[in-house]
Amino acid sequence: MTTHQSVAQRLLDSAETLSYDPVREVDWETPLDTAHHGASPEWSTLYGTAYWAEMTPEQQRALTRQEAASVASTGIWFEMILQQMVLRDFYAKDPTDPAFQWALTEIADECRHSIMFARGAAKLGAPAYRPKRHVIELGRAFKAIAFGEAAYAAILVAEEVLDVMQRDWMRDERVAPFVRTINNIHVVEESRHMKFAREETRERLRGAGRLRKQVNALVVSIAAYHIVTSMWNDKVYANAGLDEKRALREAKANEHHKSMLRSSCAGLMEFLDSCGLLTRSAMHFYQRANLI
Template identity: 90%
Template sequence: MTSVGAHEHADTAQPDRQSVAQRLLDSSETLSYDPVKEVDWETPLDTSYHGASPEWSTLYGTSYWAEMTPEQQRELTRQEAASVASTGIWFEMILQQMVLRDFYAKDPTDPAFQWALTEIADECRHSIMFARGAAKLGAPAYRPRRLAVELGRFFKTTATGEAAYAAILVAEEVLDVMQRDWMRDERVVPFVRTINNIHVVEESRHMKFAREETRERLEGAGRLRRQYNALVVSIAAYFIVSSMVNEKVYANAGLDSKRAIREARSNEHHKAMLRSSCAGLMEFLDSAGLLTKAATVFYKRANLI
């Protein structure tokens, strides 16, 4: 990620920060994609494919999943993939605004400034790519619930430093693990696999910077600051993860919505998938002092621990 709510760094830290930013810029020049050209937007949707790896479905492993026809299972994964993409757009828009706010009127010759604009360009392309992908999957516009939208509006306006970076990292890490599975899965419709591959490759640079910025911002931070930001990040994580699959996907897949929601909420397989995907993230947050007792409550509610 880019610098969010940046403060004045010590002179000795600047060369390292600039070096990292320059390496990311170089990497971006070497390995970036244009979704307009790379993704097959023209071929009609082949409904013999899933939209995501079935094992990542919120109903996989439930009695309802066992009763569903293969066609219903594929349609559900397509709707769920579209919902995840829509949630990705929501958070990427939050990120873009935080980055622009941070770099307003700063030194444009600084590699970090140029990396910030590069990342905004990446996220903008990703959002358009996700939007077109969701439309091609035959899904409506899935949006987070009103409370999440309003909290996101507040977060993008106020979050700074490690709170912003760590929250960004949570969103990207969860998406990264599931999308790595989807992009390799031949059961998933080819154009979705391409979308996931593009996102995984380009977001890897963003995650690297987010981790380094989180560590740097926390240097010298006191206990109260760590406790506060740990809680803020965990609450953000809860709303991000709980917003990924909109409950309307079940009705749109032709299922009994009430039963599907009930079984999805108690689906231990899906909870285990989320916990597994976040093992590395939780280790990082713990090492950074951001996995406090209060924060753990929200991570457990989000099934990340």
């Protein structure tokens, strides 16, 4: 068994030992308690701004609930892209290979996660947040043509950013208990997905030349930019009862939130750099997304 296959087998064994059924694990029946946040306040796009200081605690909680639902909705959108890329990558490959079986296991996980996020967003009292139309169309093209390290590194970017946020939220008693359970399930199961994405990225880059790395580094950074900038939908402010124009203006200039994003991506950027995927052109898009 190769090293690559050994990693996949360990992930399969881990999934068999520790996996969750959100239908049973999450408390879907208890009504939403509006005394709770939807996410740690420090992760709000307005935390630390003058507007945040003026908001009542009720408004702050309403905003973090809408923001958490927006992040979850973006997660669903990208998980659907992820599933299609992985299915296409393993189409007609050896089904006896542990990597093939792990790929199907990951897809099954992502299906459960997407349903879980959808139910969670609905319970938070949020509408169906979606990326902007041009981002949806770019995602449609990306899932159809991305392959190899471009696909798996982009998967890793989306998963790692969400992972850092959710590790904070799942430990925060200010956050609604059912949201904390959702975050815990996702963190535990997504840790295996991230390990696989890192392994696949390294494996696909083995022997890759400079030009290929330059091109794919740029592709991944553009994907990362659109994923991260889609996480907090512009409509969350109006849906939380706030002045949308003022909120957007202050959120855009919020240095605290930019700092939170940069700190969440330190390990990711180190990994991309070690793989030769943190080029000057790629850094431009990571900086625009406040990831570096």
